[in-house]
Amino acid sequence: MTETWDDVNEHVKAEWKDETTPFERVYEIIEQTHEGQSAAEIADRALVSEPTARRHCKSLVNTGFAETDQDGQTTLYRRNSDRILMSRIRELREEADRSELLEGIKEMKVEIRRYEDRYDVVSPEQLAQQLDADETAGWDDLTAWKTTRQNLAVAQAALAYDEASHQLAV
Template sequence: MKEPRPELQADDEQVPEFDPVPADELVRGERTRDDFFDAVLSLDSPQTAGEVADRAGHGVDAAREYLEWFEQMGIVTQVGESPATYRRNQEYLDWRRVQRIREEYTDEELVELLERAAERDAAFAEAFGVEAPSAVSITDYAAETEQSVTEVWEDVTAWQTTRRRIALLERALTGTTEASGSTPAV
């Protein structure tokens, strides 16, 4: 191998000092876990370990390990055997969300948030002239009101979000742990 030109060679005074990186920062694996967690959260249909690995940008073996771990935690559910197929466990994620809401807000704040969400829900129902967002035909309503399909779709999805928010707030206020509304056993 040829020596670099003299102006490119470092002498002892020019050698930069690097602070050593602690080994636990090099091997802690949080980014990989986060990549798989993000991939699992984005699932809208059952996926194989290979498909989850592709979404996460990591190998299939790592995907299998993380999926098994996520299944033990309740974040995913295995729905197929050969090949192993997993789906996001939305019930678990909703439960975690309710727990976080309970930790973050007082009952008084939750009641205030619920009242505002209920008012917004009523305003949507009045504006659309129906009781639920699922009863809105986006294209028909856009044509009837001379709005763009995009505008109507955005309003309908905002209404759906409001309905989901109401359900979560009610669960947080009433102490229910499941979407069905049951209360925890004591």
């Protein structure tokens, strides 16, 4: 028998609430939070009470998964960016061996040099200052350049992490 729902979003929320614990829902919301959010905002998104959200957010801060900022009297919670970065570095280190990391770093440096030569600037920030609002291709390149630069930094960090791990093991 096929169910009909008046509001699919409400059905999905109810299903998520039935299949997860309050802590799991708060964790998922924090995991997606780049900009700080109050316990009330997190509670609303996680389908929990504000005291429950606050309690779980504090636990996540204590474990290092989340961090806080203050906005006046309000504590704002967000995922810990250092922890996310270290996860990306470890993940890349497990997926790629040293030679693959070196080859990827070389390719990303070549790609960055192409952007520098194409636009005669040394950074995406300089490119942004030169672009007109309607230059779609330029803005697309700017986004790709920033992404490549971020990926290069992570790959270089993974390589350094790998080297440090080998040195400590000796």
